[in-house]
Amino acid sequence: MSDMSAKNKLKIYPKSVICDDESVLIGDVTISSGCLIHPHATIHAKSGPIIVGENCLIEEYVTIVHDTGTVDLDNSGPTLVIGSNNVFEVGCTVEAAAIGERNVFECKSYVSNLVTVSNNCVIGAGCQLVDEHHLPENTVIYGKRSEQRETIEKQKSLSMQLDHLRKLLPNYHHIKKPTFDPKKPREIA
Amino acid sequence: MDVQDTFYNKDEYVETASGNKVSRHTVICGSQNIVLNGKVIVQTGAIIRGDLANVKTGRYCVIGKKAVVRPPLKQFSSGVAFFPLYIGDHVFIGQDAVVQAASVGSYVYIGKDVVIGRRSVLKDCCIIEDGAIVPPDTTVASFMRFTSAGTIEGGQGNPDYVPPGMQEQMIDYTKSYYEHFVPIV
Amino acid sequence: MANIVEPSCVNYVCSCGYLNPITKLYFCRYCLKLRCGFCVCHEVDSHFCCNCLENIPSGEAKLKRNQCNKCFDCPSCQHTLSSRATTVQVPKKSDGDGSKSAATVDTKPRKMYYLTCLACRWTSRDVGIPDQVTATGQWPECEYSSATRFSMLMEHYQNVVQQEKQEKQDLWRRKAPKQHKYPNLTDRTGLTASMIRRQMGLSEKTAPKVKQSTISPSLSSDVVSELPQDIFSKEINLGNITTIKQRLSHPSVQPSTVNNLYPLNKNLSIKRSLRCRQCEHNIVKPEYNPLSVKYRIQLFASYHVPEVRLMKCGPLEAGVSTQILIKIINPTLHEMTITIMDLPTHEEESLIIEEMKKKSDKQSLGPLASLNSAFSRQASLNEEPKFVDQKVTGTIALPDSSFMLQQRDDSTEYDDDHQSSREEPKFVVWRRSNKVAVELTVNPLDCKSGDEVIVGFSMQYTYVNTATSSGTDKKEPQTHALTSRVYLRIGKIK
Numbered sequence: 001m002s003d004m005s006a007k008n009k010l011k012i013y014p015k016s017v018i019c020d021d022e023s024v025l026i027g028d029v030t031i032s033s034g035c036l037i038h039p040h041a042t043i044h045a046k047s048g049p050i051i052v053g054e055n056c057l058i059e060e061y062v063t064i065v066h067d068t069g070t071v072d073l074d075n076s077g078p079t080l081v082i083g084s085n086n087v088f089e090v091g092c093t094v095e096a097a098a099i100g101e102r103n104v105f106e107c108k109s110y111v112s113n114l115v116t117v118s119n120n121c122v123i124g125a126g127c128q129l130v131d132e133h134h135l136p137e138n139t140v141i142y143g144k145r146s147e148q149r150e151t152i153e154k155q156k157s158l159s160m161q162l163d164h165l166r167k168l169l170p171n172y173h174h175i176k177k178p179t180f181d182p183k184k185p186r187e188i189a
Numbered sequence: 190m191d192v193q194d195t196f197y198n199k200d201e202y203v204e205t206a207s208g209n210k211v212s213r214h215t216v217i218c219g220s221q222n223i224v225l226n227g228k229v230i231v232q233t234g235a236i237i238r239g240d241l242a243n244v245k246t247g248r249y250c251v252i253g254k255k256a257v258v259r260p261p262l263k264q265f266s267s268g269v270a271f272f273p274l275y276i277g278d279h280v281f282i283g284q285d286a287v288v289q290a291a292s293v294g295s296y297v298y299i300g301k302d303v304v305i306g307r308r309s310v311l312k313d314c315c316i317i318e319d320g321a322i323v324p325p326d327t328t329v330a331s332f333m334r335f336t337s338a339g340t341i342e343g344g345q346g347n348p349d350y351v352p353p354g355m356q357e358q359m360i361d362y363t364k365s366y367y368e369h370f371v372p373i374v
Numbered sequence: 375m376a377n378i379v380e381p382s383c384v385n386y387v388c389s390c391g392y393l394n395p396i397t398k399l400y401f402c403r404y405c406l407k408l409r410c411g412f413c414v415c416h417e418v419d420s421h422f423c424c425n426c427l428e429n430i431p432s433g434e435a436k437l438k439r440n441q442c443n444k445c446f447d448c449p450s451c452q453h454t455l456s457s458r459a460t461t462v463q464v465p466k467k468s469d470g471d472g473s474k475s476a477a478t479v480d481t482k483p484r485k486m487y488y489l490t491c492l493a494c495r496w497t498s499r500d501v502g503i504p505d506q507v508t509a510t511g512q513w514p515e516c517e518y519s520s521a522t523r524f525s526m527l528m529e530h531y532q533n534v535v536q537q538e539k540q541e542k543q544d545l546w547r548r549k550a551p552k553q554h555k556y557p558n559l560t561d562r563t564g565l566t567a568s569m570i571r572r573q574m575g576l577s578e579k580t581a582p583k584v585k586q587s588t589i590s591p592s593l594s595s596d597v598v599s600e601l602p603q604d605i606f607s608k609e610i611n612l613g614n615i616t617t618i619k620q621r622l623s624h625p626s627v628q629p630s631t632v633n634n635l636y637p638l639n640k641n642l643s644i645k646r647s648l649r650c651r652q653c654e655h656n657i658v659k660p661e662y663n664p665l666s667v668k669y670r671i672q673l674f675a676s677y678h679v680p681e682v683r684l685m686k687c688g689p690l691e692a693g694v695s696t697q698i699l700i701k702i703i704n705p706t707l708h709e710m711t712i713t714i715m716d717l718p719t720h721e722e723e724s725l726i727i728e729e730m731k732k733k734s735d736k737q738s739l740g741p742l743a744s745l746n747s748a749f750s751r752q753a754s755l756n757e758e759p760k761f762v763d764q765k766v767t768g769t770i771a772l773p774d775s776s777f778m779l780q781q782r783d784d785s786t787e788y789d790d791d792h793q794s795s796r797e798e799p800k801f802v803v804w805r806r807s808n809k810v811a812v813e814l815t816v817n818p819l820d821c822k823s824g825d826e827v828i829v830g831f832s833m834q835y836t837y838v839n840t841a842t843s844s845g846t847d848k849k850e851p852q853t854h855a856l857t858s859r860v861y862l863r864i865g866k867i868k
Contacts (some may be wrong), residue, residue, distance in 0.1 A: 019252050021216055039216050040236060060216075060236050060257050090257050090287045101193075107287045107304040108322075122495060125304045126322040142494035143451055144339055149632075150613055151495040159260065160269045172240035182346075190383050191683040191701060266461060298669070307390065312427075314667045324493035326456040329425040330643065331667045339453070339493075340423060345660040345667070346646030348411045352397040353658060354674045356667055 007047075011180040017166050021176040026077070027066075028182075032056075032084070036165050039173065041088075051065025053084035055099070055162055062088040062105075065095045067113050083119070085158050091121075100137075102155045107140075120155055192365035197373040201233070210370060225250070228367050232256075232284070242271035247278030247295060249363040254284040261289045262324075263308040277313065277364040294331070296359035314355040384682050386675070387859035389413060389730065391760035396682075399675035400657045402650040403839060407853055408675055411861035413757045414648040414657055422664035423438075424643040425454050426712065429664050441639035444510045448491035448636035452623055453490040455498075456511045462486050489513070489637055499634055502597060518627045522681075523637040530589045536751055578771035586778040647671075651756050652733075677705050680712060680779065680835050685811060687864045690827055695771075695817040698864055703780040708851075713776035729761045764861055768829040771815040773801040776834075782808045821867045830861040 009026050012018060013033040018025075023037055027045030034055035044052060049070040053177045058064070066080040083101035089093060092105040095112055100119035105111065109123040114132040117123075121135045124142035134142070140151045152163070170174070202210050203368065207227035217223060227248045234255035237244055242260035252258060260274040269286030274288075277295030282288060286303040294313035299305065304318050306325030316334045317323060317340055329335050334343045334350040343350030352358055382395035382528045388410035400409040421435040422428060422440035430438070446455040463481035486505035489498040499505075503514060604810055614631050622626040648658040659671040681703040688696035704710045718726060777799055803811040835858070840851045 076320045140495045153495055153497055191685045216667050324453050326492055328425050344643045344645055346658050348398050
């Protein structure tokens with residue numbers, strides 16, 4: 001029964017592409033329009049709802065967990081809002097408490113729930129951010145020892161990659177249908 | 190220790206005419222764009238993204254558990270393209286590795302938990318240590334060892350990093366791995 | 375294979391006494407001995423850039439200070455930089471009447487390149503290096519304040535070296551007149567090359583005496599400029615200060631702040647050729663081409679010495695004997711007879727070492743080591759044989775007979791199994807072409823739980839040497855009986 005209610009909580013806006021093979025979306029998850037989710041991704045709204053902003057790219061074996069330490073039983077948990085144009089590369093695990101816009105979480109990076117990420121940051125491949133930390137804008141975390149520096153370079157625009165994948169993926173995958181139409185705001189449950 | 194038997198569940202694996210052993214619990218997208226050239230083992234949870242571009246592996250390759258083999262993306266000013274990914278013969282890809290290389294030569298050992306960045310080129314007879322992160326666009330030359338600390342060490346004739354008989358060793362290892370990959374009876 | 379990622383459990387004793395897995399050992403066909411990395415001379419065979427994979431001749435490499443002038447390392451994280459193209463709008467060249475175009479600024483897109491690190495996102499724009507027109511552009515060399523001083527010192531010491539060399543040569547010439555096997559013309563007529571040159575009116579070959587350039591030595595000074603007032607009070611931004619690694623990767627500048635980090639030319643890599651220190655024969659010589667993985671000479675131990683592999687080991691318990699299964703592989707193209715024997719006792723081992731020392735002494739005093747060898751090449755030091763630094767913690771019950779091992783035959787892989795009807799000794803479990811599995815009984819000596827059991831044996835095998843030994847005119851292959859000592863780490867006591 002609880003599984004059913006969780007499923008109903010999933011809101012998928014139109015124009016997003018979510019590969020249906022083996023991707024797991026648990027809890028109150030909202031996927032905004034323009035998002036693209038590759039197979040085998042996991043988004044788990046454990047302590048409260050997750051809203052994934054527009055045009056986010058989520059690759060294989062990505063795990064996004066909203067976990068403040070409590071389990072949201074009565075739908076009163078705080079909402080995790082993930083900004084737009086974020087990239088979650090293969091195998092990253094993100095539990096961050098806040099995520100701004102245009103960030104890149106590279107392959108196999110890990111961000112704990114004590115970390116807040118602002119905008120235009122890069123968490124390098126394999127980097128682990130465990131302790132309480134706030135990443136100011138334009139931060140780059142890189143290397144074995146997770147060193148930190150500031151970049152002047154803007155992240156490349158994602159739109160071309162997303163456009164390409166939006167055309168490509170429906171040819172090969174089952175795509176989850178949008179469940180939410182903003183034009184009809186009062187949908188009958 | 191000599192290569193030990195790796196057991197698999199007979200119901201889980203499909204064996205093709207050319208001797209490929211592929212787990213059913215994998216995500217093989219765009220299978221028409223994937224060529225496994227025979228006696229290739231693809232283990233549980235592996236992902237091969239043939240939908241993005243062609244993927245071709247040589248003979249006697251091992252793609253470990255939950256490894257992701259993914260053609261690399263290149264962004265141009267006019268658009269994006271996924272490049273085909275070619276993997277040579279006798280290549281071992283450890284579990285949980287992410288391979289987004291442009292090409293992987295023959296007799297290459299890729300350890301577990303490795304990330305091979307986009308469009309990297311791995312030449313024949315090189316070793317990527319467990320847990321190493323190879324940044325995008327990196328070239329790892331033959332007989333080089335990419336260490337988990339992020340340095341490239343070795344060179345042909347240097348006995349300390351890559352064994353001088355890497356070619357024979359990888360042939361022997363991948364062949365024995367295939368021979369010792371047996372169903373549970 | 376296991377030794378790519380984990381230490382090997384079967385180790386061979388090299389002629390110097392160190393233990394090594396067979397994959398790290400070489401076999402000198404001329405000395406008929408195992409050689410490890412310490413027993414061979416390492417020589418630079420060729421230079422190449424490991425990023426652009428271009429072969430660079432050694433002369434050029436020296437000129438370029440062993441650096442590639444096309445590839446760069448990131449000064450921030452030491453990974454390779456890649457060049458990136460951007461299109462910028464540049465004003466079109468005014469054609470003739472400049473007044474018109476100045477009013478309506480015509481621009482055309484143009485590709486410009488800058489360097490960027492894909493690991494830490496450092497770019498050449500970070501430090502204000504202008505973008506270049508070509509991908510492998512002429513990136514500005516970083517200037518450093520002591521450059522002139524260094525070049526002066528360099529020049530001076532080069533002169534000193536040259537002078538010393540000349541003096542030494544002169545001394546030798548006077549002391550030891552060249553003794554050729556056959557007297558040549560100049561010896562008979564008493565003409566020397568320099569006399570002829572003088573008669574022909576050419577300048578002396580021995581170059582004009584090197585000028586003794588003088589350099590002013592560095593002076594210590596007592597005057598040290600004051601520290602700035604706010605040195606202890608000013609808050610510093612750690613993000614702007616370079617790390618020790620960043621400083622040391624650019625030793626001539628050692629920038630202290632990140633805005634002085636300049637791209638570093640990539641250091642060249644080398645291919646090595648290895649030479650036996652005793653007989654000076656090449657043991658490994660790679661191909662020149664950086665892309666090639668082939669060798670011109672490859673005397674790896676795994677091609678000549680039977681390889682022992684541990685296949686299975688029964689449960690290990692203190693004081694209880696157990697069975698181990700080992701596989702022995704014959705890599706050669708000749709049949710082998712293998713005998714497994716006890717390790718030499720301490721006395722026997724010292725005899726072996728004694729004998730080896732004698733042999734190497736004899737060789738180094740041979741005719742090759744003449745007077746002028748001091749000029750030609752530095753005499754290579756032989757690695758002194760030592761006792762094996764490894765205690766055994768178990769005994770092996772030896773098999774009661776020796777056994778044959780068939781030659782390697784690649785075609786048998788495709789054949790159906792054909793069983794040889796040969797009578798097998800009891801300890802042979804199975805046999806497949808050039809491989810044999812042998813069961814041995816191991817008895818762990820007084821071990822506690824958690825102790826590692828290490829056993830060892832001497833393996834005598836017949837080796838057919840096809841190398842034509844120099845000098846002798848015996849062409850037919852000779853058969854030798856060789857011995858290798860093998861140590862096995864079979865596991866831990868429960």
